[in-house]
Amino acid sequence: MATKRKVNNLLALAVLSVIVERPMHRYEIASKLKERGKDRDMDIKWGSLYTVVQNMAKAGFLEEIGSERDGARPERVIYRITEAGRAEMREWTTELIADPELEATRFTAGLSILGVLPPDLVIELLGHRIAALEQNIAEVRRELAELAGGLPRLFTVETEYGLAMLDAELRWTRSFRAELVEGTFPDLGFWRRMHVENIDPAEVFELVERGELPE
Known part of the structure; x- marks a missing residue:
């Protein structure tokens, strides 16, 4: 059974997987994630990055260690992973590898x-x-x-x-x-009839429930 996590968004795990290398600000994190193709592996929603990073800091997985400014751009906060963040990354990865979970597509x-x-x-x-x-x-x-x-x-x-x-x-x-x-394919004949004769879906479901699906 999946653990209920403090930040239950795979984007958080993706962030941990790159920021473990060295401290980064959010823009650098995003650049690294794209460079590594994590958006393909984890179905990342980029609009959530700011909120996810903030939530991870609140949860104690990241910590602010300073900031930098590039010209007239807004100040960028630099984060690093904490020991709690390293533990979360290991535990979450362990769960993903060991526990199969049906995922709708x-x-x-x-x-x-x-x-x-x-x-x-x-x-x-x-x-x-x-x-x-x-x-x-x-x-x-x-x-x-x-x-x-x-x-x-x-x-x-x-x-x-x-x-x-x-x-x-x-x-x-x-x-x-x-x-x-x-x-x-079983029931192919009736499937065709459904559309040729425009049979009402309610009638089809009633037949299925009664186990009386015709040929």
């Missing part, structure tokens, strides 16, 4: 209400998704090949994992689309 949301679309349209849309996944996979493979020449594998395992997940999604999507194309 946009694709899962679409699949959950797939019946609102006619099967022939779904076949077409899945074809578009397959093409996009193939392109994404090719790009990630190129990125991994480039990284392999300059970085230890320790710093690319998240990209390897992302590639494995894309490969798995591509295999499943191809298989699912093939079932629709070949007509082997």
Whole structure:
């Protein structure tokens, strides 16, 4: 079970992962996060950075150690990680690695209400998704090949994992689309009828609840 954290936003963990190197101000933190691709790994919302850093300081994970001014720009507060922040980073990472947690995706949301679309349209849309996944996979493979020449594998395992997940999604999507194309998907006949005859969704749900879904 996920721990209820004082700052329960993955952006906080991303901040800890870069500021552990040395003290930084918020603009430098943001620059490092972008440079390391953390916005891809942790779905960062940049508009939250100021609030997250403040909350981490209140929680005792960061502390102010000074400030600097660049010309006419506003003064920039410099933060460093505390021992409590180091402990939080280790504990949070331990939890993320050890405890599996189902995470909803946009694709899962679409699949959950797939019946609102006619099967022939779904076949077409899945074809578009397959093409996009193939392109994404090719790009990630190129990125991994480039990284392999300059970085230890320790710093690319998240990209390897992302590639494995894309490969798995591509295999499943191809298989699912093939079932629709070949007509082997269960209830495909009724699914088509739903749209050809414009059957009311309320009637469909009533049939499903009674276990009387027709062929």
